[in-house]
Amino acid sequence: MDAVSSELGWTSYRTGTFDSWRGSVHTSKQDYVAEEVPVVLVYNTIPHVVMLTTPLNLEDFALGFSLTEEIIGHASELQSVRVVQRSKGVEVRMTIPEGRFEKLHGKGKNMTGRTGCGLCGASTLEQAIRHPHQVGQGLALNAGLLSSGFADMAQKQSLNLLTGAVHAAAWLHPERGVVAVREDVGRHNALDKLIGSLAKANCDFENGWLLVTSRASYEMVQKAASVGITLLAAISAPTALAIQLAEECGLTLIGFARHENHVIYTNPHRLQHYQESAA
8 A cells, every 4th residue: 555655645635434334233433535725727827727537647638638639739748737735725837838828818717627627728618619620540449458448457557446426538549459547536537637748748649549548528629639549448438529520520429338348329339349249
């Protein structure tokens, strides 16, 4: 447990003793509880949005959010990032090119988002539902690798293994399996953290697949496609708008990916099966 605590850092969870009941049997048990704190994203000294997030991998979060919300167009445009602890939360101070900041300034700012809110910073319907560009060809995924990838991701969710309270997003590499996992109480935040970590490593987003432990809402499709991810597989269901956007941009959208089961909602050509379909 000490090794996990050291890896995660004290700010990502806290411990406490709580009453536990199993039927009529009462015990007191020590438990681990995921943190959820306000994180202010500040661009060029101006606060843009407040997100409720798990204070872990915040530099990755800042870069991923900036990319998927199209505040910047490339990781290199995030010129500096600094995480500052405050008594009631965290500030992430970023510097971006002045031209990018001028466009951001007109989008609406100082808006507070609930945990993992997908509409933070949007003040018009046009900003809320962004239609992503077409994704590339990408790679075909063996369906067996999909199920083994989800199993591997579950074992690499360090914070969730402690608390049982956080979502995860993982990157599945065609030859190396799950190579990156990021966790957060908000599913959008977990995805932004993952995308940020991959962008820092100059990842080719067409050379792998995205796995998430949540439902596939339209914001998840929107964020994935914005950086060129071609396949998104979710443990839970997609929404109708997620299916519509995935169809429009050419992304393969998979839901209910549990064990060896899954449902393909759009662009099935990227998933390979070697068994006959059920009649």
